[in-house]
Structures are given as C-alpha cells and as structure tokens.
Amino acid sequence: MTKTALITGASRGLGLELARALAADGWRLVLTARGAxxxxxxxxxxxxxxxAGDVADPAHxxxxxxxxxxxxxxxxNNASGLGPMxxxxxxxxxxLRELFxxxxxxxxxxxxxxxxxxxRHGGTIVNISSDAAVEAYPGWGGYGATKAALEQLSNVLAVEEPDVTVWWVDPGEMNTAMLAAAVGAEEAGAAPGPEKAxxxxxxxxxxxxxSGRVGVR
Structure with a gap:
C-alpha cells in the first residue's frame, strides 16, 4: 500500500532532498513551500x-x-526561518514573534x-530542529529559542499521542542557503550537502x- 508524506519547505535544501529520497522509495508526496x-x-x-503557500497562514x-x-x-515540518542574528x-x-x-x-x-x-495510519511526525536549540551560540538566540520550544512541544506531543511516532531531529550542519545566510557561503560550503541527512x-x-530526539548525520 502506497504511503503518503507531507513535507513543508520542500523546494530546496533538506526538504527537497528528503522528497527525492521518499519518491525513489515509492511514497506519494504532498509538497509545500512559499514559492510556486x-x-x-x-x-x-x-x-x-x-x-505553494505559507504554513503560517491558517487557510493554507x-x-x-x-x-x-x-x-x-x-x-x-521542515519549513523554517532564520530571522535576524x-x-x-x-x-x-x-x-522574534514572527519567527516563533x-x-x-x-x-x-x-x-x-x-x-x-x-x-488513523499510526503515522510519524518529524519536526526538524537544530543544535542551536540546545547549545548557546552568540547571535543564534532567537532562532535557537524557537527550535528549543519546538523540541519541547514535540516531547510533550510524543507523550500525549502514543499512537503516533514523534521525532525532533537535529540534522547537523548542512550546506544550505540558510546556513550560508548565517555564516557565509565559504563556511557553509565546507558542510556536507543536505542529501546526506x-x-x-x-x-x-x-x-x-x-519517539524522541534524534541526531542524523
């Protein structure tokens, strides 16, 4: 029986590479990102x-x-913003309110x-997090706080929904547009591509x- 996945932030980076991997594995995909x-x-x-649309929009x-x-x-849940630093x-x-x-x-x-x-399907929720949720990096306080909150929501959700598997996943540093915006293209280029994660x-x-916190590398 064909399985169905919904991926946010699927037009680039980790979302795109995971969509490709799942498609190759025979999954039916519903993909969303802001830009059509x-x-x-x-x-x-x-x-x-x-x-296409903004996941912060209730109608979408x-x-x-x-x-x-x-x-x-x-x-x-892969779609994410970096915010100012x-x-x-x-x-x-x-x-900061907008980033939350x-x-x-x-x-x-x-x-x-x-x-x-x-x-109904005994499904799985994957909330993409970051090491910034658990480590103190100067300039990453706003972004890290939003991810720390997402991790605790995931933690409680896993207890409240025993029939659903919930992972909050730290994929590690990846060579993505978001990382390049934060640390510069040269440093981001030294990180592995998102296809590895x-x-x-x-x-x-x-x-x-x-269910639990998972680091994938």
Whole structure:
C-alpha cells in the first residue's frame, strides 16, 4: 500500500532532498513551500502534488490538511526561518514573534490539523530542529529559542499521542542557503550537502525507532 508524506519547505535544501529520497522509495508526496516557481518543478520531477503557500497562514494549512484527509503516514515540518542574528539584548521583539510564528506555532498548528489522518495510519511526525536549540551560540538566540520550544512541544506531543511516532531531529550542519545566510557561503560550503541527512532520515523512517530526539548525520 502506497504511503503518503507531507513535507513543508520542500523546494530546496533538506526538504527537497528528503522528497527525492521518499519518491525513489515509492511514497506519494504532498509538497509545500512559499514559492510556486521553485516548488512546481520539484513536484513535476517527483510526480508529487504541489501546494505553494505559507504554513503560517491558517487557510493554507487547511488546504494541506484537506489534501491528506484520506490518510497521512508522515508529516515533516521542515519549513523554517532564520530571522535576524543580533545579540539578544538588541533582538527586535516584533521579529522574534514572527519567527516563533513560523518556526514553532505553524508546525504545531499543522500537526493539529493533520492529527486525525496521522492517528488513523499510526503515522510519524518529524519536526526538524537544530543544535542551536540546545547549545548557546552568540547571535543564534532567537532562532535557537524557537527550535528549543519546538523540541519541547514535540516531547510533550510524543507523550500525549502514543499512537503516533514523534521525532525532533537535529540534522547537523548542512550546506544550505540558510546556513550560508548565517555564516557565509565559504563556511557553509565546507558542510556536507543536505542529501546526506536526507538519506539518514530515510533510514530512520524505515527503522521507525521510538519517539524522541534524534541526531542524523
């Protein structure tokens, strides 16, 4: 029986590489990202359903939930923003609220919207986190705080939803546009490509260990 996965932030980076890995493994895919120009070619390449939009938008989340209402085996909350990177003493609070909306509240809201489908299929939730959630890096306080909150939400969700597997995943440093924006293209270029983490995630999905925090490399 064909399994269905919903992946956010699927037009580039880890989301794109995981979509490719799952498609090669025979999964049906529902993919979303903000820009249709980047997302539509990916969907065409993989034979997937593309629904472009902002996961922070309730109407878009409703469309995504409707697309998987017949059953969902895997939800990957990969879409994320970096936000500004000043010291916390100077962090603009309006921008921090917006970052929490994208990185923490939107993933939880999408979980809430798709839980009926996930419960029916004994599905899996993958919330992509970061070592910035557990380590103190100067300049990473805003982003790290949103990921730390996402990890604790995942931790509690795993206890409250015993019929659904929940992993909060630290994929490590990857050569992505987000990392390049944070540390520069030269330093980001020294990191492994996201396809390595995607392959590790595919193995994890196949093995399906118990809920928990997972580092994939």
């Amino acid at each position: 120009e980047a997302l539509d070619p990916v969907a065409a390449e993989l034979g997937a359903l593309a629904l 989340r409703e469309r995504l939930a409707h697309a998987v209402q017949d059953g969902l085996d895997l939800l990957v 000043p010291p916390l003493a100077d962090y603009p609070l309006d921008e 909306q994208v990185n923490t509240l939107a993933p939880l809201a999408l979980v809430q919207a798709t839980l009926p489908s996930l419960r 995607a392959a590790a995630l595919l193995r994890l999905i196949g093995e399906r260990p118990a």
